[in-house]
Amino acid sequence: MDEVDVDRLLKRFGLSDKEVDTYLTLLEHGEAKASTVAEAAGVSKRYVYSASEELEARGFVTVNDHVTPTTIRANPPEEVVDRLASDARSMRPALEARFSRTETTEEPFEVVKSRVTVVKRIRRAIAEATEEVTLSFPLDRLDEVADDLRAAVDRGVLVLLLVTGVREGDLDDSLDLSSVATAARVWGQPMPSMLTVDGRTGVVAPAEMVARSNSGKQAIVFSQQQLGPVIVGSFLGNYWPAAVEAAVADPAALPAGYTNFRQAVMQAELHRRANEGVGARVIGRLTGTGEAVEITGEVVEVSQGLVAPANNEFPVQHSLTLAVVDDRVTVGGPGAFVEDVEADRVELTPLDARDDPADRVDA
Structure with missing residues:
Protein backbone atom coordinates (compact mmCIF):
# COMPACT_ATOMS: atom_id res chain seq x y z
CA MET A 1 0.00 0.00 0.00
CA PHE A 99 -30.88 3.51 12.39
CA SER A 100 -34.37 3.64 10.94
CA ARG A 101 -34.74 0.82 8.45
CA THR A 102 -36.72 1.77 5.37
CA GLU A 103 -37.47 -0.29 2.31
CA THR A 104 -35.56 0.83 -0.75
CA THR A 105 -38.00 2.05 -3.34
CA GLU A 106 -37.05 1.92 -6.97
CA GLU A 107 -38.03 4.80 -9.16
CA PRO A 108 -40.12 3.56 -12.12
CA PHE A 109 -37.91 5.47 -14.57
CA GLU A 110 -34.33 6.69 -14.58
CA VAL A 111 -32.75 8.80 -17.31
CA VAL A 112 -29.10 7.86 -17.86
CA LYS A 113 -26.68 10.01 -19.85
CA SER A 114 -23.47 8.01 -19.40
CA ARG A 115 -22.61 4.99 -21.53
CA VAL A 116 -20.64 3.47 -18.64
CA THR A 117 -23.69 3.75 -16.38
CA VAL A 118 -25.97 2.18 -18.99
CA VAL A 119 -23.71 -0.85 -19.31
CA LYS A 120 -23.53 -1.14 -15.51
CA ARG A 121 -27.33 -1.07 -15.28
CA ILE A 122 -27.60 -3.75 -17.98
CA ARG A 123 -25.04 -5.99 -16.28
CA ARG A 124 -26.64 -5.61 -12.87
CA ALA A 125 -30.11 -6.41 -14.23
CA ILE A 126 -28.85 -9.54 -16.02
CA ALA A 127 -27.09 -10.67 -12.84
CA GLU A 128 -30.39 -10.40 -10.95
CA ALA A 129 -32.45 -12.29 -13.55
CA THR A 130 -34.22 -15.43 -12.33
CA GLU A 131 -36.40 -16.40 -15.30
CA GLU A 132 -35.95 -14.49 -18.57
CA VAL A 133 -33.64 -12.04 -20.31
CA THR A 134 -34.23 -10.47 -23.71
CA LEU A 135 -31.40 -8.31 -24.99
CA SER A 136 -30.24 -6.62 -28.17
CA PHE A 137 -26.59 -5.57 -28.09
CA PRO A 138 -23.90 -4.60 -30.64
CA LEU A 139 -21.38 -7.26 -31.61
CA ASP A 140 -18.28 -5.13 -30.97
CA ARG A 141 -19.41 -4.50 -27.38
CA LEU A 142 -20.73 -7.96 -26.58
CA ASP A 143 -17.71 -8.92 -24.47
CA GLU A 144 -18.83 -6.33 -21.88
CA VAL A 145 -21.93 -8.39 -21.00
CA ALA A 146 -20.89 -11.89 -22.14
CA ASP A 147 -19.90 -13.17 -18.70
CA ASP A 148 -23.18 -11.98 -17.18
CA LEU A 149 -25.20 -13.64 -19.95
CA ARG A 150 -23.23 -16.86 -19.60
CA ALA A 151 -23.89 -16.93 -15.85
CA ALA A 152 -27.62 -16.37 -16.48
CA VAL A 153 -27.73 -19.30 -18.92
CA ASP A 154 -25.96 -21.46 -16.35
CA ARG A 155 -28.66 -20.52 -13.79
CA GLY A 156 -31.36 -21.82 -16.15
CA VAL A 157 -32.58 -18.37 -17.23
CA LEU A 158 -34.12 -18.14 -20.70
CA VAL A 159 -31.77 -15.78 -22.58
CA LEU A 160 -32.91 -14.47 -25.96
CA LEU A 161 -30.01 -12.48 -27.45
CA LEU A 162 -30.11 -10.39 -30.61
CA VAL A 163 -26.62 -9.32 -31.69
CA THR A 164 -26.61 -6.25 -33.93
CA GLY A 165 -24.03 -4.85 -36.32
CA VAL A 166 -23.14 -8.31 -37.63
CA ARG A 167 -21.89 -8.23 -41.22
CA GLU A 168 -22.10 -11.23 -43.52
CA GLY A 169 -18.39 -11.94 -43.10
CA ASP A 170 -18.84 -12.16 -39.33
CA LEU A 171 -21.02 -15.26 -39.63
CA ASP A 172 -18.36 -17.92 -39.23
CA ASP A 173 -17.22 -20.41 -36.63
CA SER A 174 -15.45 -17.69 -34.64
CA LEU A 175 -18.80 -16.14 -33.69
CA ASP A 176 -19.85 -18.66 -31.03
CA LEU A 177 -22.97 -17.48 -29.25
CA SER A 178 -24.07 -20.86 -27.92
CA SER A 179 -22.70 -20.29 -24.41
CA VAL A 180 -24.18 -16.83 -23.84
CA ALA A 181 -27.79 -17.42 -24.91
CA THR A 182 -30.53 -20.01 -25.00
CA ALA A 183 -31.26 -18.70 -28.48
CA ALA A 184 -29.28 -16.06 -30.34
CA ARG A 185 -29.93 -14.20 -33.57
CA VAL A 186 -27.85 -11.71 -35.56
CA TRP A 187 -28.79 -8.66 -37.56
CA GLY A 188 -26.73 -6.31 -39.67
CA GLN A 189 -28.92 -3.28 -39.11
CA PRO A 190 -28.52 -0.90 -36.14
CA MET A 191 -31.27 -0.96 -33.56
CA PRO A 192 -31.75 0.30 -30.01
CA SER A 193 -30.19 -1.74 -27.23
CA MET A 194 -33.25 -3.17 -25.50
CA LEU A 195 -33.17 -5.20 -22.31
CA THR A 196 -35.95 -6.77 -20.28
CA VAL A 197 -35.43 -8.93 -17.22
CA ASP A 198 -38.19 -11.14 -15.83
CA GLY A 199 -40.73 -8.91 -17.57
CA ARG A 200 -40.47 -6.11 -15.02
CA THR A 201 -37.17 -4.22 -15.37
CA GLY A 202 -35.07 -3.18 -18.31
CA VAL A 203 -33.23 -0.62 -20.37
CA VAL A 204 -33.83 1.08 -23.69
CA ALA A 205 -30.83 2.91 -25.16
CA PRO A 206 -30.17 4.41 -28.61
CA ALA A 207 -27.81 2.30 -30.70
CA GLU A 208 -25.10 4.96 -30.84
CA MET A 209 -25.12 5.44 -27.07
CA VAL A 210 -24.04 1.85 -26.40
CA ALA A 211 -21.70 1.75 -29.40
CA ARG A 212 -19.60 4.76 -28.42
CA SER A 213 -18.95 7.19 -25.58
CA ASN A 214 -19.99 10.86 -25.57
CA SER A 215 -22.81 10.30 -28.04
CA GLY A 216 -24.96 12.94 -26.38
CA LYS A 217 -27.86 10.48 -26.25
CA GLN A 218 -29.86 9.35 -23.24
CA ALA A 219 -31.14 5.95 -22.11
CA ILE A 220 -34.18 5.00 -20.06
CA VAL A 221 -33.89 2.48 -17.23
CA PHE A 222 -37.28 1.26 -16.04
CA SER A 223 -38.65 -0.91 -13.26
CA GLN A 224 -42.32 -1.03 -14.10
CA GLN A 225 -44.09 -4.34 -14.60
CA GLN A 226 -46.61 -2.86 -17.02
CA LEU A 227 -43.87 -1.68 -19.38
CA GLY A 228 -41.89 -4.93 -19.51
CA PRO A 229 -44.36 -6.83 -21.74
CA VAL A 230 -44.52 -3.87 -24.12
CA ILE A 231 -40.74 -3.91 -24.64
CA VAL A 232 -40.71 -7.72 -24.95
CA GLY A 233 -43.54 -7.48 -27.49
CA SER A 234 -41.56 -5.00 -29.58
CA PHE A 235 -38.42 -7.15 -29.29
CA LEU A 236 -40.15 -10.40 -30.32
CA GLY A 237 -42.61 -8.84 -32.71
CA ASN A 238 -40.50 -6.36 -34.67
CA TYR A 239 -36.83 -7.32 -34.41
CA TRP A 240 -36.51 -11.02 -33.56
CA PRO A 241 -38.35 -12.29 -36.69
CA ALA A 242 -36.17 -10.08 -38.95
CA ALA A 243 -32.89 -11.45 -37.57
CA VAL A 244 -31.01 -14.60 -38.58
CA GLU A 245 -30.79 -17.49 -36.14
CA ALA A 246 -27.18 -18.07 -35.06
CA ALA A 247 -27.36 -20.41 -32.06
CA VAL A 248 -29.85 -22.53 -30.13
CA ALA A 249 -29.05 -24.36 -26.91
CA ASP A 250 -29.53 -28.07 -26.43
CA PRO A 251 -32.75 -29.13 -24.70
CA ALA A 252 -32.65 -28.93 -20.91
CA ALA A 253 -32.83 -32.10 -18.88
CA LEU A 254 -36.33 -33.22 -17.91
CA PRO A 255 -38.30 -33.34 -15.71
CA ALA A 256 -38.28 -29.61 -15.05
CA GLY A 257 -40.76 -27.00 -13.86
CA TYR A 258 -41.18 -23.49 -15.28
CA THR A 259 -43.04 -20.40 -14.12
CA ASN A 260 -41.80 -18.59 -17.23
CA PHE A 261 -44.12 -19.76 -19.97
CA ARG A 262 -41.84 -18.92 -22.90
CA GLN A 263 -39.13 -21.08 -21.34
CA ALA A 264 -41.60 -23.98 -21.11
CA VAL A 265 -42.58 -23.48 -24.76
CA MET A 266 -38.94 -23.31 -25.82
CA GLN A 267 -38.02 -26.53 -24.02
CA ALA A 268 -41.09 -28.40 -25.24
CA GLU A 269 -40.25 -27.41 -28.83
CA LEU A 270 -36.57 -28.38 -28.52
CA HIS A 271 -37.43 -31.81 -27.13
CA ARG A 272 -40.04 -32.43 -29.81
CA ARG A 273 -37.52 -31.46 -32.51
CA ALA A 274 -35.19 -34.02 -31.00
CA ASN A 275 -37.97 -36.59 -31.54
CA GLU A 276 -38.54 -36.87 -27.82
CA GLY A 277 -42.10 -37.09 -26.53
CA VAL A 278 -42.99 -34.57 -23.84
CA GLY A 279 -45.65 -34.67 -21.17
CA ALA A 280 -46.86 -31.60 -19.32
CA ARG A 281 -48.63 -30.76 -16.09
CA VAL A 282 -50.14 -27.28 -16.19
CA ILE A 283 -51.39 -25.32 -13.19
CA GLY A 284 -53.43 -22.22 -14.04
CA ARG A 285 -56.95 -21.05 -14.73
CA LEU A 286 -59.59 -21.34 -17.42
CA THR A 287 -59.49 -18.22 -19.58
CA GLY A 288 -63.27 -18.19 -19.97
CA THR A 289 -64.23 -18.27 -16.29
CA GLY A 290 -61.04 -17.69 -14.31
CA GLU A 291 -61.61 -20.98 -12.47
CA ALA A 292 -58.48 -22.66 -11.13
CA VAL A 293 -57.49 -25.72 -13.12
CA GLU A 294 -54.80 -28.37 -13.33
CA ILE A 295 -54.31 -30.43 -16.49
CA THR A 296 -51.94 -33.20 -17.44
CA GLY A 297 -51.33 -34.56 -20.91
CA GLU A 298 -49.02 -35.08 -23.84
CA VAL A 299 -47.71 -32.01 -25.67
CA VAL A 300 -48.95 -32.66 -29.19
CA GLU A 301 -48.41 -29.20 -30.69
CA VAL A 302 -46.28 -26.13 -30.00
CA SER A 303 -46.90 -22.70 -31.52
CA GLN A 304 -43.82 -20.53 -31.19
CA GLY A 305 -41.49 -17.97 -32.76
CA LEU A 306 -38.49 -18.40 -30.51
CA VAL A 307 -36.54 -20.79 -32.74
CA ALA A 308 -36.59 -21.13 -36.50
CA PRO A 309 -38.71 -22.01 -38.30
CA ALA A 310 -41.51 -20.16 -36.53
CA ASN A 311 -44.98 -21.66 -36.76
CA ASN A 312 -47.06 -19.22 -34.74
CA GLU A 313 -49.80 -17.12 -36.31
CA PHE A 314 -48.36 -13.84 -35.02
CA PRO A 315 -44.91 -13.08 -33.58
CA VAL A 316 -45.76 -12.92 -29.88
CA GLN A 317 -47.99 -16.01 -29.87
CA HIS A 318 -46.59 -18.88 -27.83
CA SER A 319 -48.78 -21.78 -26.82
CA LEU A 320 -48.89 -25.48 -26.06
CA THR A 321 -51.58 -27.96 -27.08
CA LEU A 322 -52.06 -30.94 -24.78
CA ALA A 323 -53.87 -34.16 -25.55
CA VAL A 324 -56.00 -34.68 -22.45
CA VAL A 325 -58.19 -37.81 -22.33
CA ASP A 326 -60.27 -37.50 -25.54
CA ASP A 327 -59.80 -33.76 -25.97
CA ARG A 328 -57.16 -31.22 -26.89
CA VAL A 329 -56.55 -28.25 -24.59
CA THR A 330 -54.61 -25.15 -25.62
CA VAL A 331 -52.43 -23.40 -23.05
CA GLY A 332 -51.10 -19.85 -23.10
CA GLY A 333 -48.98 -17.71 -20.82
CA PRO A 334 -49.85 -14.68 -18.66
CA GLY A 335 -52.69 -12.68 -20.19
CA ALA A 336 -53.80 -15.53 -22.46
CA PHE A 337 -57.31 -15.14 -23.83
CA VAL A 338 -57.32 -17.11 -27.11
CA GLU A 339 -56.20 -20.36 -25.46
CA ASP A 340 -58.31 -22.50 -23.12
CA VAL A 341 -55.97 -22.20 -20.13
CA GLU A 342 -53.74 -19.42 -18.79
CA ALA A 343 -50.75 -21.12 -17.17
CA ASP A 344 -49.03 -20.11 -13.94
CA ARG A 345 -46.65 -23.08 -13.95
CA VAL A 346 -45.74 -25.79 -16.44
CA GLU A 347 -43.95 -29.00 -15.48
CA LEU A 348 -42.44 -30.93 -18.39
CA THR A 349 -41.56 -34.62 -18.21
CA PRO A 350 -40.23 -37.17 -20.69
CA LEU A 351 -43.24 -38.85 -22.23
CA ASP A 352 -42.34 -42.32 -21.01
CA ALA A 353 -42.08 -40.96 -17.44
CA ARG A 354 -45.65 -39.66 -17.55
CA ASP A 355 -48.45 -41.71 -16.08
CA ASP A 356 -50.89 -41.86 -18.99
CA PRO A 357 -53.91 -42.89 -16.94
CA ALA A 358 -53.55 -39.68 -14.95
CA ASP A 359 -54.25 -37.49 -17.98
CA ARG A 360 -56.97 -35.27 -16.69
CA VAL A 361 -58.59 -31.88 -16.32
CA ASP A 362 -59.24 -31.02 -12.67
CA ALA A 363 -61.17 -27.82 -12.12
Whole structure:
Protein backbone atom coordinates (compact mmCIF):
# COMPACT_ATOMS: atom_id res chain seq x y z
CA MET A 1 0.00 0.00 0.00
CA ASP A 2 1.50 3.35 -0.99
CA GLU A 3 1.45 6.55 1.07
CA VAL A 4 -1.44 8.04 -0.90
CA ASP A 5 -3.67 5.20 0.28
CA VAL A 6 -2.39 5.50 3.85
CA ASP A 7 -3.08 9.23 3.82
CA ARG A 8 -6.63 8.68 2.62
CA LEU A 9 -7.39 5.93 5.12
CA LEU A 10 -5.97 7.86 8.07
CA LYS A 11 -8.07 10.87 7.14
CA ARG A 12 -11.15 8.64 7.36
CA PHE A 13 -10.38 8.30 11.06
CA GLY A 14 -10.47 12.06 11.52
CA LEU A 15 -6.79 12.98 11.18
CA SER A 16 -6.01 16.28 9.47
CA ASP A 17 -3.39 16.62 6.75
CA LYS A 18 -0.76 17.89 9.23
CA GLU A 19 -1.63 15.19 11.77
CA VAL A 20 -1.16 12.55 9.08
CA ASP A 21 2.22 14.05 8.15
CA THR A 22 3.28 14.15 11.79
CA TYR A 23 2.20 10.56 12.45
CA LEU A 24 3.85 9.16 9.31
CA THR A 25 7.06 10.97 10.22
CA LEU A 26 6.97 9.42 13.70
CA LEU A 27 6.43 5.97 12.17
CA GLU A 28 9.58 6.42 10.09
CA HIS A 29 11.62 7.57 13.12
CA GLY A 30 10.07 5.23 15.69
CA GLU A 31 10.81 7.74 18.46
CA ALA A 32 12.05 11.29 18.09
CA LYS A 33 12.21 14.74 19.64
CA ALA A 34 9.61 17.31 18.70
CA SER A 35 12.22 19.38 16.86
CA THR A 36 13.22 16.40 14.70
CA VAL A 37 9.62 15.64 13.80
CA ALA A 38 8.89 19.31 13.06
CA GLU A 39 11.78 19.57 10.66
CA ALA A 40 10.96 16.32 8.85
CA ALA A 41 7.20 16.96 8.64
CA GLY A 42 7.53 20.61 7.69
CA VAL A 43 5.49 21.93 10.64
CA SER A 44 6.30 24.01 13.68
CA LYS A 45 7.64 22.51 16.91
CA ARG A 46 4.66 23.95 18.76
CA TYR A 47 2.32 22.16 16.34
CA VAL A 48 4.10 18.86 16.92
CA TYR A 49 3.41 19.11 20.63
CA SER A 50 -0.24 19.97 19.99
CA ALA A 51 -0.73 17.23 17.41
CA SER A 52 1.06 14.68 19.57
CA GLU A 53 -1.42 15.22 22.39
CA GLU A 54 -4.28 14.53 20.00
CA LEU A 55 -2.55 11.51 18.50
CA GLU A 56 -1.83 10.14 21.97
CA ALA A 57 -5.48 10.51 22.95
CA ARG A 58 -6.40 8.39 19.93
CA GLY A 59 -3.80 5.75 20.67
CA PHE A 60 -1.46 6.47 17.76
CA VAL A 61 1.57 7.62 19.81
CA THR A 62 2.96 7.85 23.31
CA VAL A 63 4.42 11.15 24.57
CA ASN A 64 7.39 10.68 26.91
CA ASP A 65 7.24 13.97 28.84
CA HIS A 66 9.07 12.57 31.86
CA VAL A 67 12.38 12.90 30.04
CA THR A 68 14.21 15.97 28.83
CA PRO A 69 13.89 16.81 26.05
CA THR A 70 10.41 15.31 25.53
CA THR A 71 10.25 12.52 22.97
CA ILE A 72 7.33 11.10 21.05
CA ARG A 73 7.13 7.38 20.21
CA ALA A 74 4.91 5.81 17.56
CA ASN A 75 2.90 2.94 19.02
CA PRO A 76 3.18 -0.44 17.24
CA PRO A 77 0.89 -0.42 14.16
CA GLU A 78 -0.85 -3.66 15.18
CA GLU A 79 -1.91 -2.03 18.47
CA VAL A 80 -3.18 1.04 16.62
CA VAL A 81 -5.17 -1.03 14.14
CA ASP A 82 -6.65 -3.23 16.89
CA ARG A 83 -7.77 -0.15 18.81
CA LEU A 84 -9.35 1.46 15.75
CA ALA A 85 -11.17 -1.78 14.92
CA SER A 86 -12.39 -2.10 18.51
CA ASP A 87 -13.67 1.49 18.48
CA ALA A 88 -15.50 0.86 15.20
CA ARG A 89 -17.12 -2.33 16.54
CA SER A 90 -18.18 -0.61 19.75
CA MET A 91 -20.09 1.99 17.72
CA ARG A 92 -22.24 -0.58 15.96
CA PRO A 93 -24.91 -1.14 18.67
CA ALA A 94 -25.42 2.60 19.13
CA LEU A 95 -25.59 3.22 15.39
CA GLU A 96 -28.04 0.38 14.84
CA ALA A 97 -30.22 1.65 17.68
CA ARG A 98 -30.56 4.98 15.89
CA PHE A 99 -30.88 3.51 12.39
CA SER A 100 -34.37 3.64 10.94
CA ARG A 101 -34.74 0.82 8.45
CA THR A 102 -36.72 1.77 5.37
CA GLU A 103 -37.47 -0.29 2.31
CA THR A 104 -35.56 0.83 -0.75
CA THR A 105 -38.00 2.05 -3.34
CA GLU A 106 -37.05 1.92 -6.97
CA GLU A 107 -38.03 4.80 -9.16
CA PRO A 108 -40.12 3.56 -12.12
CA PHE A 109 -37.91 5.47 -14.57
CA GLU A 110 -34.33 6.69 -14.58
CA VAL A 111 -32.75 8.80 -17.31
CA VAL A 112 -29.10 7.86 -17.86
CA LYS A 113 -26.68 10.01 -19.85
CA SER A 114 -23.47 8.01 -19.40
CA ARG A 115 -22.61 4.99 -21.53
CA VAL A 116 -20.64 3.47 -18.64
CA THR A 117 -23.69 3.75 -16.38
CA VAL A 118 -25.97 2.18 -18.99
CA VAL A 119 -23.71 -0.85 -19.31
CA LYS A 120 -23.53 -1.14 -15.51
CA ARG A 121 -27.33 -1.07 -15.28
CA ILE A 122 -27.60 -3.75 -17.98
CA ARG A 123 -25.04 -5.99 -16.28
CA ARG A 124 -26.64 -5.61 -12.87
CA ALA A 125 -30.11 -6.41 -14.23
CA ILE A 126 -28.85 -9.54 -16.02
CA ALA A 127 -27.09 -10.67 -12.84
CA GLU A 128 -30.39 -10.40 -10.95
CA ALA A 129 -32.45 -12.29 -13.55
CA THR A 130 -34.22 -15.43 -12.33
CA GLU A 131 -36.40 -16.40 -15.30
CA GLU A 132 -35.95 -14.49 -18.57
CA VAL A 133 -33.64 -12.04 -20.31
CA THR A 134 -34.23 -10.47 -23.71
CA LEU A 135 -31.40 -8.31 -24.99
CA SER A 136 -30.24 -6.62 -28.17
CA PHE A 137 -26.59 -5.57 -28.09
CA PRO A 138 -23.90 -4.60 -30.64
CA LEU A 139 -21.38 -7.26 -31.61
CA ASP A 140 -18.28 -5.13 -30.97
CA ARG A 141 -19.41 -4.50 -27.38
CA LEU A 142 -20.73 -7.96 -26.58
CA ASP A 143 -17.71 -8.92 -24.47
CA GLU A 144 -18.83 -6.33 -21.88
CA VAL A 145 -21.93 -8.39 -21.00
CA ALA A 146 -20.89 -11.89 -22.14
CA ASP A 147 -19.90 -13.17 -18.70
CA ASP A 148 -23.18 -11.98 -17.18
CA LEU A 149 -25.20 -13.64 -19.95
CA ARG A 150 -23.23 -16.86 -19.60
CA ALA A 151 -23.89 -16.93 -15.85
CA ALA A 152 -27.62 -16.37 -16.48
CA VAL A 153 -27.73 -19.30 -18.92
CA ASP A 154 -25.96 -21.46 -16.35
CA ARG A 155 -28.66 -20.52 -13.79
CA GLY A 156 -31.36 -21.82 -16.15
CA VAL A 157 -32.58 -18.37 -17.23
CA LEU A 158 -34.12 -18.14 -20.70
CA VAL A 159 -31.77 -15.78 -22.58
CA LEU A 160 -32.91 -14.47 -25.96
CA LEU A 161 -30.01 -12.48 -27.45
CA LEU A 162 -30.11 -10.39 -30.61
CA VAL A 163 -26.62 -9.32 -31.69
CA THR A 164 -26.61 -6.25 -33.93
CA GLY A 165 -24.03 -4.85 -36.32
CA VAL A 166 -23.14 -8.31 -37.63
CA ARG A 167 -21.89 -8.23 -41.22
CA GLU A 168 -22.10 -11.23 -43.52
CA GLY A 169 -18.39 -11.94 -43.10
CA ASP A 170 -18.84 -12.16 -39.33
CA LEU A 171 -21.02 -15.26 -39.63
CA ASP A 172 -18.36 -17.92 -39.23
CA ASP A 173 -17.22 -20.41 -36.63
CA SER A 174 -15.45 -17.69 -34.64
CA LEU A 175 -18.80 -16.14 -33.69
CA ASP A 176 -19.85 -18.66 -31.03
CA LEU A 177 -22.97 -17.48 -29.25
CA SER A 178 -24.07 -20.86 -27.92
CA SER A 179 -22.70 -20.29 -24.41
CA VAL A 180 -24.18 -16.83 -23.84
CA ALA A 181 -27.79 -17.42 -24.91
CA THR A 182 -30.53 -20.01 -25.00
CA ALA A 183 -31.26 -18.70 -28.48
CA ALA A 184 -29.28 -16.06 -30.34
CA ARG A 185 -29.93 -14.20 -33.57
CA VAL A 186 -27.85 -11.71 -35.56
CA TRP A 187 -28.79 -8.66 -37.56
CA GLY A 188 -26.73 -6.31 -39.67
CA GLN A 189 -28.92 -3.28 -39.11
CA PRO A 190 -28.52 -0.90 -36.14
CA MET A 191 -31.27 -0.96 -33.56
CA PRO A 192 -31.75 0.30 -30.01
CA SER A 193 -30.19 -1.74 -27.23
CA MET A 194 -33.25 -3.17 -25.50
CA LEU A 195 -33.17 -5.20 -22.31
CA THR A 196 -35.95 -6.77 -20.28
CA VAL A 197 -35.43 -8.93 -17.22
CA ASP A 198 -38.19 -11.14 -15.83
CA GLY A 199 -40.73 -8.91 -17.57
CA ARG A 200 -40.47 -6.11 -15.02
CA THR A 201 -37.17 -4.22 -15.37
CA GLY A 202 -35.07 -3.18 -18.31
CA VAL A 203 -33.23 -0.62 -20.37
CA VAL A 204 -33.83 1.08 -23.69
CA ALA A 205 -30.83 2.91 -25.16
CA PRO A 206 -30.17 4.41 -28.61
CA ALA A 207 -27.81 2.30 -30.70
CA GLU A 208 -25.10 4.96 -30.84
CA MET A 209 -25.12 5.44 -27.07
CA VAL A 210 -24.04 1.85 -26.40
CA ALA A 211 -21.70 1.75 -29.40
CA ARG A 212 -19.60 4.76 -28.42
CA SER A 213 -18.95 7.19 -25.58
CA ASN A 214 -19.99 10.86 -25.57
CA SER A 215 -22.81 10.30 -28.04
CA GLY A 216 -24.96 12.94 -26.38
CA LYS A 217 -27.86 10.48 -26.25
CA GLN A 218 -29.86 9.35 -23.24
CA ALA A 219 -31.14 5.95 -22.11
CA ILE A 220 -34.18 5.00 -20.06
CA VAL A 221 -33.89 2.48 -17.23
CA PHE A 222 -37.28 1.26 -16.04
CA SER A 223 -38.65 -0.91 -13.26
CA GLN A 224 -42.32 -1.03 -14.10
CA GLN A 225 -44.09 -4.34 -14.60
CA GLN A 226 -46.61 -2.86 -17.02
CA LEU A 227 -43.87 -1.68 -19.38
CA GLY A 228 -41.89 -4.93 -19.51
CA PRO A 229 -44.36 -6.83 -21.74
CA VAL A 230 -44.52 -3.87 -24.12
CA ILE A 231 -40.74 -3.91 -24.64
CA VAL A 232 -40.71 -7.72 -24.95
CA GLY A 233 -43.54 -7.48 -27.49
CA SER A 234 -41.56 -5.00 -29.58
CA PHE A 235 -38.42 -7.15 -29.29
CA LEU A 236 -40.15 -10.40 -30.32
CA GLY A 237 -42.61 -8.84 -32.71
CA ASN A 238 -40.50 -6.36 -34.67
CA TYR A 239 -36.83 -7.32 -34.41
CA TRP A 240 -36.51 -11.02 -33.56
CA PRO A 241 -38.35 -12.29 -36.69
CA ALA A 242 -36.17 -10.08 -38.95
CA ALA A 243 -32.89 -11.45 -37.57
CA VAL A 244 -31.01 -14.60 -38.58
CA GLU A 245 -30.79 -17.49 -36.14
CA ALA A 246 -27.18 -18.07 -35.06
CA ALA A 247 -27.36 -20.41 -32.06
CA VAL A 248 -29.85 -22.53 -30.13
CA ALA A 249 -29.05 -24.36 -26.91
CA ASP A 250 -29.53 -28.07 -26.43
CA PRO A 251 -32.75 -29.13 -24.70
CA ALA A 252 -32.65 -28.93 -20.91
CA ALA A 253 -32.83 -32.10 -18.88
CA LEU A 254 -36.33 -33.22 -17.91
CA PRO A 255 -38.30 -33.34 -15.71
CA ALA A 256 -38.28 -29.61 -15.05
CA GLY A 257 -40.76 -27.00 -13.86
CA TYR A 258 -41.18 -23.49 -15.28
CA THR A 259 -43.04 -20.40 -14.12
CA ASN A 260 -41.80 -18.59 -17.23
CA PHE A 261 -44.12 -19.76 -19.97
CA ARG A 262 -41.84 -18.92 -22.90
CA GLN A 263 -39.13 -21.08 -21.34
CA ALA A 264 -41.60 -23.98 -21.11
CA VAL A 265 -42.58 -23.48 -24.76
CA MET A 266 -38.94 -23.31 -25.82
CA GLN A 267 -38.02 -26.53 -24.02
CA ALA A 268 -41.09 -28.40 -25.24
CA GLU A 269 -40.25 -27.41 -28.83
CA LEU A 270 -36.57 -28.38 -28.52
CA HIS A 271 -37.43 -31.81 -27.13
CA ARG A 272 -40.04 -32.43 -29.81
CA ARG A 273 -37.52 -31.46 -32.51
CA ALA A 274 -35.19 -34.02 -31.00
CA ASN A 275 -37.97 -36.59 -31.54
CA GLU A 276 -38.54 -36.87 -27.82
CA GLY A 277 -42.10 -37.09 -26.53
CA VAL A 278 -42.99 -34.57 -23.84
CA GLY A 279 -45.65 -34.67 -21.17
CA ALA A 280 -46.86 -31.60 -19.32
CA ARG A 281 -48.63 -30.76 -16.09
CA VAL A 282 -50.14 -27.28 -16.19
CA ILE A 283 -51.39 -25.32 -13.19
CA GLY A 284 -53.43 -22.22 -14.04
CA ARG A 285 -56.95 -21.05 -14.73
CA LEU A 286 -59.59 -21.34 -17.42
CA THR A 287 -59.49 -18.22 -19.58
CA GLY A 288 -63.27 -18.19 -19.97
CA THR A 289 -64.23 -18.27 -16.29
CA GLY A 290 -61.04 -17.69 -14.31
CA GLU A 291 -61.61 -20.98 -12.47
CA ALA A 292 -58.48 -22.66 -11.13
CA VAL A 293 -57.49 -25.72 -13.12
CA GLU A 294 -54.80 -28.37 -13.33
CA ILE A 295 -54.31 -30.43 -16.49
CA THR A 296 -51.94 -33.20 -17.44
CA GLY A 297 -51.33 -34.56 -20.91
CA GLU A 298 -49.02 -35.08 -23.84
CA VAL A 299 -47.71 -32.01 -25.67
CA VAL A 300 -48.95 -32.66 -29.19
CA GLU A 301 -48.41 -29.20 -30.69
CA VAL A 302 -46.28 -26.13 -30.00
CA SER A 303 -46.90 -22.70 -31.52
CA GLN A 304 -43.82 -20.53 -31.19
CA GLY A 305 -41.49 -17.97 -32.76
CA LEU A 306 -38.49 -18.40 -30.51
CA VAL A 307 -36.54 -20.79 -32.74
CA ALA A 308 -36.59 -21.13 -36.50
CA PRO A 309 -38.71 -22.01 -38.30
CA ALA A 310 -41.51 -20.16 -36.53
CA ASN A 311 -44.98 -21.66 -36.76
CA ASN A 312 -47.06 -19.22 -34.74
CA GLU A 313 -49.80 -17.12 -36.31
CA PHE A 314 -48.36 -13.84 -35.02
CA PRO A 315 -44.91 -13.08 -33.58
CA VAL A 316 -45.76 -12.92 -29.88
CA GLN A 317 -47.99 -16.01 -29.87
CA HIS A 318 -46.59 -18.88 -27.83
CA SER A 319 -48.78 -21.78 -26.82
CA LEU A 320 -48.89 -25.48 -26.06
CA THR A 321 -51.58 -27.96 -27.08
CA LEU A 322 -52.06 -30.94 -24.78
CA ALA A 323 -53.87 -34.16 -25.55
CA VAL A 324 -56.00 -34.68 -22.45
CA VAL A 325 -58.19 -37.81 -22.33
CA ASP A 326 -60.27 -37.50 -25.54
CA ASP A 327 -59.80 -33.76 -25.97
CA ARG A 328 -57.16 -31.22 -26.89
CA VAL A 329 -56.55 -28.25 -24.59
CA THR A 330 -54.61 -25.15 -25.62
CA VAL A 331 -52.43 -23.40 -23.05
CA GLY A 332 -51.10 -19.85 -23.10
CA GLY A 333 -48.98 -17.71 -20.82
CA PRO A 334 -49.85 -14.68 -18.66
CA GLY A 335 -52.69 -12.68 -20.19
CA ALA A 336 -53.80 -15.53 -22.46
CA PHE A 337 -57.31 -15.14 -23.83
CA VAL A 338 -57.32 -17.11 -27.11
CA GLU A 339 -56.20 -20.36 -25.46
CA ASP A 340 -58.31 -22.50 -23.12
CA VAL A 341 -55.97 -22.20 -20.13
CA GLU A 342 -53.74 -19.42 -18.79
CA ALA A 343 -50.75 -21.12 -17.17
CA ASP A 344 -49.03 -20.11 -13.94
CA ARG A 345 -46.65 -23.08 -13.95
CA VAL A 346 -45.74 -25.79 -16.44
CA GLU A 347 -43.95 -29.00 -15.48
CA LEU A 348 -42.44 -30.93 -18.39
CA THR A 349 -41.56 -34.62 -18.21
CA PRO A 350 -40.23 -37.17 -20.69
CA LEU A 351 -43.24 -38.85 -22.23
CA ASP A 352 -42.34 -42.32 -21.01
CA ALA A 353 -42.08 -40.96 -17.44
CA ARG A 354 -45.65 -39.66 -17.55
CA ASP A 355 -48.45 -41.71 -16.08
CA ASP A 356 -50.89 -41.86 -18.99
CA PRO A 357 -53.91 -42.89 -16.94
CA ALA A 358 -53.55 -39.68 -14.95
CA ASP A 359 -54.25 -37.49 -17.98
CA ARG A 360 -56.97 -35.27 -16.69
CA VAL A 361 -58.59 -31.88 -16.32
CA ASP A 362 -59.24 -31.02 -12.67
CA ALA A 363 -61.17 -27.82 -12.12
